[in-house]
Amino acid sequence: MTLPLPWPFDREYMQLALASGVAVGACAPLIGTFLVQKRLSLMGDGVGHMAFAGVAAGLLAGVSPLWTALAVAVAGAATVEWLRLRRRASGDLALAVFFYTGIAGAVVLTGLAGSLNAGVLTYLFGSVLTVSPADARGICLLAAAILAVIAVSWRALFAVALDEEAARVAGLPVDALSMGLAALTAVTVVAAMRVVGVLLVAALMVLPVGAAQRLARSFGATLRWAVAVGVGSVVVGLAVARAGGLAPGGTIVLVASGAFALTAVFDIGRRRARASA
């Protein structure tokens, strides 16, 4: 089914890419806003590398790599949070351990499966232009679930991100909320894998948030701007990629980087204007 959309989204494969991309472009920055606030900006990256090991395991075992990736990513993300909450390791050290274990595990598993095959590369760099209608539906469903969970819990997640200790004293289920956020991160990473690839997943969780923080004056506005920049980067990135015959995953992330750079310049200008006023 092809919808009557204007160029560059006039083809079915571009429309499937647009649907999956917009779903990921909305969810990733939404989760990322809380991660950045908790100083866990690299969580998406660490979880992405664990998911990659899951993909390799799935390809080796001959089962759907999406499910093995989801299982490994959720387990890994929950363990990182558990280690951090129990103060067994600092957040960045726990992440680093899983980051390297994930990537090393993936290398060994793909080695076992033979040479680095094309299936693995699809997940490393993303292949949004080859998303099937079933894939797109799956990604959109995951995104809808993530949006629903965030809509219900964002105030509590904000209270925890703001001050974990005070939230605990007030009686919020800090451990459950933190583990929940870790699980949502893993789900988002797996959903985004096909769109921008494991290597660039975290970029969509962090760059739009960085841009939004410079534009917004409230947390609510930060969430809205982050989603707007995330979705905008996907739409513009896909269009530029098609026009220039570029790799879409990388182009999307470069557009997000550009948005971040623009807001940084805008912010410096605003500060100067305020200082001289």
Add this chain to the structure above:
Amino acid sequence: MPLSEGRSAPGAADALALEGVSFSYGRHAVLEDVSLRVGRGEFVALAGPNGSGKSTLVRVALGLTPASSGQVRLLGQAPNRLKQRWRVGYVPQRGGAVDQLPATVEEVVASGCVARRGWARRPRHDEHERTGRALDVVALADRRRVPITELSGGQQQRVFIARALVSEPELLVLDEPVAGVDAESQARFRDAIVTRCRHDGVAVLLVSHELGAVAEDLDRVLVLRGGRVAFDGPPAALRAEGVSLGVHRTDLPVWLEGLA
């Protein structure tokens, strides 16, 4: 002053009661046989030199760290048994944690309502009003929509006090709330705390080096030294020992360092 009664029967009558509480990291004893109480509506200060165990005492009292031995009663319950945790307000020590936070003063204060209503519920219609009242108490009502990063350190501290007040707690625990805070904010801080304590019967445990701003309002001062309670009595008794808590005096910090 029913001090001795409180000691012998810690329980429902007190906002906070510790009985023979000890805590150690490995072999290092941080708290040794600490007994203290904060009665309902009482304004108590906890002072002590650096490393005397004040912060650990607060963490144990709030149930963030379990005591090695002894009994803790928070609003009459063991800390991990207390269901309505929002009845305890807590203002943690700050360390520039909000330098990047994209949030307005109002959002930060309103986040104090989340636990009371249940984390997954939508805000209740009276929360807007309660947020406004809490901001009134700390004299920041006019900064409601301003990003918290644009406030001074003292003003930020008052925002966190408002966040603790917004759930209308029965016990307020403040960890070094006036450290490095300007005089105007200290005066506002004093007004806010004394109002809650005297008018609404909120019990207050204030952990601080600098008691000058509230010296005249305290019911009792507790001094912790080497993990033990070295003094527990009204400010007048401390004054009788030649230690002044007066506004512009530095006697207390000097005296405290002498204890170390």
